[in-house]
Amino acid sequence: MGGEPLLDIFREGATRLALISAAMHISVDFHMGESAGALEIQVTPAFCVGDRLLLVRAH
Template sequence: MYREFSVPRDEEILNVIGEWPETEESGARLLKWEGSEGDSLTLSYDVLSRSVRARWTGRDGNELLDMYREGASRLTVSSSPSAALISIEFNTGECAGALEIQVAPSLSVRDRLLYT
């Protein structure tokens, strides 16, 4: 059974976290951030395939994290005076969870996926 992957409009992403999603040739959307220590984080998401990929690279170019997951159901963006966040919810039938990415003031990734 197909489930929709709900994402905010590009304008909302820009207004809330200050980044405009680029469009890749495949149609996936791409967001990039540079950390204060020279590291970088790239998030791509594809609404049709309900997939998300997060890649975190250190200042020396070494890959710290490369995570790909399908079954995304909802992407939200939020900001407060202390942080800007992206949250992606997943539901594959057997498993459910969330990927939380903090993009300001520093980069961090928290992932949870559990059996339902």
């Protein structure tokens, strides 16, 4: 502890934050107007960030 942050993210419209301990994985689901998606952060075995954004169209 005490070092610089590895990741600092602001995600408007977050609807769910889940920490999956078995996989050392954090998942943030979001929905904002016409877009929705998920931000996935994996801690081990390697640090990895994935950000999916989907456009949602109402018919």
